[in-house]
Amino acid sequence: MSPTAESATADPRPLHERIAADLRDQINAGDYPPGTAIPSTEQLKTRFNASNATVQKALGLLKREGLVVGRAGSSVQVRGLRRQIMTPALYSAPAAPGGRYRWIAEAERRGQSGTSKLLEVGEVVPPGDVREALGLDEGQRAVLRKQILFLNEEPCELVKSYYPLDLAAGTALMLRKRIRGGSPALLAEAGYPPARTLDRVSACIATQEQYEALQLPSDLPVLRTLRVVLSQDDRVIEVTEMAKASHLYELQYEF
Template sequence: MSPTTESASVDPRPLHERIAADLREQINSGDYPSGTAIPSTEQLKTRFDASNATVQKALGVLKREGLIVGRAGSSVQVREQRRQVMTPALYSAPAPPDRRYQWIVEAEKRGQSGSSKLLEVGEVVPPGDVRKALGLGDGERAVLRKQILFLNEEPCELVKSYYPSDLARGTALMLKKRIRGGSPALLAEAGYPPTRTLDRISACSATQEQYQALQLPSDLPVLRTLRVVLSLDDRVIEVTEMAKASHLYELQYEY
């Protein structure tokens, strides 16, 4: 094995981050169910060949993320599972005119309260992948609607939706206020019903904006969904960038 290959195979992260990562995966996978104790400090020291201080530092990371609870000298237990499975197919369709946002309705079915805060509306130059999806050239603009979604008053998702300017001008998409039934309902009423959706999902480091908006407790990746919504004749009517905290949410699709 060459020196380059050997060095590339070594995890360069500090040991406490590696310990936290392994324990986080076991918590999220159910190896350590809610309400059960994780291995003792002595057991973790032996397992990871680590000092007491390093183990405590790793546990501190998981406590800040809300995954475990406990004090030094007592057993550390897994908190009630906070990671949630989100099913986009349940809330992407247009809401009937007399109904609330489908996302809020689905949250209430899970016993939660859902809400949103509209942060920004205006014409901007979108990121490169959004421009490509919209068929825009360098420097061309689209209408942005940016908001944060909340579950039980905690930030859940940072959402940036972009619309072709010629489609959005003169409609409620340009106004900084909520749209009755949501943008899918407005687009359907305007003759552009959503007929097909393409999602591209990646895990990436949080931007400064995402870190602050989602109130991330540490340097955790976010789940980034780039959603392209098409209407009749495959016209792109919306491109949305959504960011969720990866330690709290996962996405479920059915085929």
């Protein structure tokens, strides 16, 4: 449906951003499958009552996001979808003894290259919601492990995991090095196997840190998950803030 004057007033974004948003939604919904052409520039100009320059600007956004490919004067086609359907339940259990970090193993199972880069390890005062989940008072500290996850060498997730100081003391959680099998395996070995996980998921405008770390192609939101991991005695053993690039991720939950 072409935008009317009333709808344009209701949505204050520039027209090229609105065009990109509508096309992005149709691509993600499967209305334009991978390998097919989206409507021509002339069709989009008519549909959105837009100029040629505005349509090209909208298509430029989608190209930078990797959703479409094409050159001026030729049809613009939908790329093979890069958005991953992630099932969080697959990643919470500890890896088998000597096994690889589950996130990396799952990427390889899908025929992709999954890697991680450890950015920071140290004692910090966590943000308010993390502090509340850990049961810390204002000003109390926890151990932070911050890393970026990559799929096929493209940054897709910024991960900040926080651990109680008394639990992390004397373990590899305090060291600036990768943990074989990931933190769930280490916690299980220490006598705190993850037994229950609570996720709070929201869509947020990217912070400066998230925008730069994930190399976002435009002003896209991130999927923020606040994950609280509890051991068998209901002790909080880990709280993680995950910021996922929304153009690369879709979450799937089963009930």
